[in-house]
Amino acid sequence: xxxxxxxxxxxxxxxxxxxxxxxxxxxxxxxxxxxxxxxxxxxxxxxxxxxxxxxxxxxxxxxxxxxxxxxxxxxxxxxxxxxxxxxxxxxxxxxxxxxxxxxxxxxxxxxxxxxxxxxxxxxxxxxxxxxxxxxxxxxxxxxxxxxxxxxxxxxxxxxxxxxxxxxxxxxxxxxxxxxxxxxxxxxxxxxxxxxxxxxxxxxxxxxxxxxxxxxxxxxxxxxxxxxxxxxxxxxxxxxxxxxxxxxxxxxxxxxxxxxxxxxxxxxxxxxxxxxxxxxxxxxxxxxxxxxxxxxxxxxxxxxxxxxxxxxxxxxxxxxxxxxxxxxxxxx
Numbered sequence: 379x380x381x382x383x384x385x386x387x388x389x390x391x392x393x394x395x396x397x398x399x400x401x402x403x404x405x406x407x408x409x410x411x412x413x414x415x416x417x418x419x420x421x422x423x424x425x426x427x428x429x430x431x432x433x434x435x436x437x438x439x440x441x442x443x444x445x446x447x448x449x450x451x452x453x454x455x456x457x458x459x460x461x462x463x464x465x466x467x468x469x470x471x472x473x474x475x476x477x478x479x480x481x482x483x484x485x486x487x488x489x490x491x492x493x494x495x496x497x498x499x500x501x502x503x504x505x506x507x508x509x510x511x512x513x514x515x516x517x518x519x520x521x522x523x524x525x526x527x528x529x530x531x532x533x534x535x536x537x538x539x540x541x542x543x544x545x546x547x548x549x550x551x552x553x554x555x556x557x558x559x560x561x562x563x564x565x566x567x568x569x570x571x572x573x574x575x576x577x578x579x580x581x582x583x584x585x586x587x588x589x590x591x592x593x594x595x596x597x598x599x600x601x602x603x604x605x606x607x608x609x610x611x612x613x614x615x616x617x618x619x620x621x622x623x624x625x626x627x628x629x630x631x632x633x634x635x636x637x638x639x640x641x642x643x644x645x646x647x648x649x650x651x652x653x654x655x656x657x658x659x660x661x662x663x664x665x666x667x668x669x670x671x672x673x674x675x676x677x678x679x680x681x682x683x684x685x686x687x688x689x690x691x692x693x694x695x696x697x698x699x700x701x702x703x704x705x706x707x708x709x
Contacts, residue, residue, distance in 0.1 A: 404491035405437040405484045406682060409477045409508055410634060411498075412442030414450050416467055418635035421669025423468075425497060425634075428675045429682065437484065440470070441477040443504060448474040477508060481515065481528070491530040491689065495682050497634050497669070498536040500583045502576055505536050532689050534681040537674070542583040545590075550680075552590040554673035558630050558664065559595040567626030568598040568617060570654075572644045574633060575603030584608075584632075601632060602650075604643050610650060614657075623658035635667035 406429060410422060422440065430438050442448050454460045455472025475483065477494070484492055494512060498505050512533040520526045539547025555571075562569045569591075573584050585608070588601040598620045602613035621627065629651055631640035643649045645663040654661045668674040 402488055402490040403435055403437055404433075404493070405439065406433060407439050407441055407477065407480045407484070407492060407494045408678075409441045409443055409494060409496045409498075411504065412444045412447035412451075412474070413635045413637035414447055415635070415637050415641070416464055418637045418667060419467065419471065421635045421667035422497070424672070425669050425675045425678055428672065428679050429495075432679045433682065439475075439480045439484065441480045442474045443477055443508075445476075448476065478511060481531070485527050489524075489526060489529040491686075492528065493532055493534065493682055493685050493689070495534040495678050495685070496536055497678060499573060499632065499634070500536055500538050500581050501540050501542070502536075502581055509533055530689055532685050534678070534685045537677050538583045538587060542581070542586055548583075548587055548590045550677060551587060551674075552594050554668075554671065554677060555591060556594075557671065557673070558628065559591070559599065561664075562598065562626070562628040563595070565626040565628075567628050567660075568600065568621040569595070570600045570602070570613060570617060570627055570629045570650070571632040572629070572639070572650060573601060573603050573631075574639060575606035581606060587632075604639050610653070613650070614653075617654075617659075621659070624660060626660045626662070627654055628662050628664065629654070630664040631667060633667055634669045636665050637667070640665060640667065 408422075408426060408429065413419065413422075426438060426440060430436075442451075451471055451474050461467075461472070481492060481494070484490065494508070496505055496508050512531060515528045516531055518527055535544075535547065537547070538544065538551055555569075558569055558571070575581055575584065581603070584601050584603060588599065591599040591601070600613055600616045600620075602608045602610060602616075608616070617627065629644055631644055633640060645651050645665055647655075651661050651663050
């Protein structure tokens with residue numbers, strides 16, 4: 379029995395009720411920080427398209443976790459002139475929802491399978507906020523068991539896995555960076571990638587990813603952070619050890635979308651690119667987010683596939699059907 383047919387059976391009563399209970403399809407919520415740059419949305423569109431193709435029959439919805447970014451897009455949506463100038467932007471971006479709002483929207487018609495996948499890099503503050511929210515929703519107690527608002531809600535891991543030493547996730551992520559490593563190698567150059575990081579939390583996972591990338595591609599692979607360590611000073615020292623001035627540097631964002639950080643902190647004359655150029659390096663910048671890469675998008679797709687399998691195994695298909703049906707009869 380496939381997962382889609384299982385949950386349709388699970389959520390559809392065998393006996394007629396006083397009203398027609400809708401057949402609820404399983405759903406997926408993709409949770410991204412978001413971006414105000416229209417060109418950066420292409421990365422999100424690519425991931426969403428890959429997820430839809432892999433999960434035919436699922437309802438797929440995108441959430442922006444940033445309050446500021448949602449407000450900006452709503453303001454743009456209320457501006458007819460802006461919308462007329464940017465006809466390529468899908469209408470749904472003008473009415474963005476946050477993570478909780480998307481879950482509530484999906485739950486309104488009744489309990490269903492909801493797989494939530496953060497489009498995040500690391501197990502940091504934002505992921506932990508999503509995790510705590512999901513755990514709180516799952517912990518709800520209802521007097522009528524059949525009315526539990528989120529009977530099947532599960533959260534997938536970030537791209538680099540849980541914690542800072544998930545070797546399988548780190549290996550998968552490092553392999554997904556192979557097109558960038560290949561571009562640099564063609565010019566005997568060095569890869570320099572910028573991740574966001576955190577101003578107070580120490581995210582050792584980015585150092586671990588650098589180690590894994592060097593195992594695959596050699597020492598000419600350096601990762602630094604906008605906030606936290608390793609900062610640009612450490613990046614500069616690391617580059618100096620493997621690349622002489624005048625040699626080729628390929629700078630790229632280690633970020634889902636090429637948003638403000640990628641444009642301002644990485645690619646601009648005041649950013650890392652400008653500083654390296656003034657030091658005499660030959661610099662090229664890749665101005666696209668990792669979400670535009672199918673290899674990276676597949677990380678999130680595979681996370682969702684594993685998550686769906688885990689939910690089914692945890693519930694034990696036939697027992698879950700019987701349990702749900704009995705609860706409806708007794709409530």
